[in-house]
Amino acid sequence: MFTTLATGIKPESLDQVAPFLYLIFAGITVFSAWMIVISQNIVRMAMYLLFTLGGVAGLYFLMNAEFLAAIQLIVYAGGTLILIVFGVMLTSKNPFMRLHTYLWERFVAVGLGALLAMLTTIALVNTPIKQSASDQMVNHDIHTIGSTLLGPFLVPFEVAAVLLLVVMIGAAFMARSRA
Amino acid sequence: MTTLALFEPGLYHLVGVSIALLAAGVAVILTKRNAVGILMGVELILNAAGINFVAFNNYVWDNAMDGQMFTLFIIVLAAAEAAVALAIFLNFYNNFDTINVDQADELQG
Numbered sequence: 449m450f451t452t453l454a455t456g457i458k459p460e461s462l463d464q465v466a467p468f469l470y471l472i473f474a475g476i477t478v479f480s481a482w483m484i485v486i487s488q489n490i491v492r493m494a495m496y497l498l499f500t501l502g503g504v505a506g507l508y509f510l511m512n513a514e515f516l517a518a519i520q521l522i523v524y525a526g527g528t529l530i531l532i533v534f535g536v537m538l539t540s541k542n543p544f545m546r547l548h549t550y551l552w553e554r555f556v557a558v559g560l561g562a563l564l565a566m567l568t569t570i571a572l573v574n575t576p577i578k579q580s581a582s583d584q585m586v587n588h589d590i591h592t593i594g595s596t597l598l599g600p601f602l603v604p605f606e607v608a609a610v611l612l613l614v615v616m617i618g619a620a621f622m623a624r625s626r627a
Numbered sequence: 628m629t630t631l632a633l634f635e636p637g638l639y640h641l642v643g644v645s646i647a648l649l650a651a652g653v654a655v656i657l658t659k660r661n662a663v664g665i666l667m668g669v670e671l672i673l674n675a676a677g678i679n680f681v682a683f684n685n686y687v688w689d690n691a692m693d694g695q696m697f698t699l700f701i702i703v704l705a706a707a708e709a710a711v712a713l714a715i716f717l718n719f720y721n722n723f724d725t726i727n728v729d730q731a732d733e734l735q736g
Contacts, residue, residue: 463635470636474644481651481671490661497667500648504674507641511685513695516702520677523702528670528709535663535713539720549658557657561650568646572639579638579686588692601696608703615707622714 470510477503485558488549490536494529501525512588641682648675660727662716666709673705 480499487493501524508517597605648671655668677698684694720726 466636467634470640474640477644478647478651481648484667484671485651485654485658490664493659493664493667497670500671501674504648504678507644507678508681508698510636511641511681513681513685513698516677516681516695516698519699519702523706524670524674528706531706531709531713532663532666532670535666535716539663539716539726549660554654554658557654560657561652561654564653565646565650568649572642572646577638577687580689588695592692593695596692596696597699604696604700608700611707612703615710619710619714622711623717 473503473506638686645675645678662728677701
C-alpha cells in the first residue's frame, strides 16, 4: 500500500500500520459526514466538515497521493472551509439559529441516500475490475505531477486558471455592496 | 516479519468510504434548509468523487496519474463553486433577509 517517495520500495513497517491508519481515517471521515446530516447547528456542521476533509486528506496519503493530500488540506480545509464559515457569519443574524426540518423529511432523505448507496454497491459488485499488480507503477512524486500538469493536462490547466479569474471577478461583482 | 495487519486496505475499502460520503452528501442536500448547509452537502459529494478517482488510479491504473489530476481539478472547481455560491447567497440574504431556501420562491411558476 505504501511506497516511499524517494526509493519506491515498500517498507514493511508502513504496511503493518496501514490498516489501522485506514480504519482511523475512514472512521473520522464517515462519522463526521453523518454528523453533518444529524447536526442542526450550522457552525457545528462546518466543524464536522473540517474533520471530514481532514480524514479524506489522510485517505489520500494512504493511497500514495501525498501531493493531493497536502492540496486537500491547504485549499479545501484552509480555503473553501474558511469561505463557508465566512458565508455562515455573513448570512445569519445569530450563529446559533436553527432551521426546522420535519422528521419525515429526514427519513425520506436518509432513505434516498441509502437507496443510492445500495445501487452504487450493486453496480460496484457487478462490475469486473482488473486490479493491477503494481509492477510498473509510476512514481507519484512532485516531478511527475508537474510534468503531467504541464504536459498532457496543459489545456485544462490553463482553462482552470482562466476560470479562477472569471470566478474571482464575478464573485466580487455579485457580492459588492450597493452603497 | 510477523504480520500484525488484519487486512490490507484495498480498492473496495476506499470505494466503501466514498459510497458512505455520497449517501451523506445526498442526505445533507435533501434535509438542510440553510443554503450554506446545502453547499456543504455538495462538498461532501465532490469529496466522494475525488476518493473514487484516486482509489481507482492507485489500485487499477497505477501506470499513469490521470485520476490524481482529475481530483486536483475537482478541488479547484470546488473552490470556485463555493466562491460563486456564497456570492449568490449573500445577494439572496441582502434582498430577502433570510438564508432559508424555502423562501426563494419568487420565480416558481
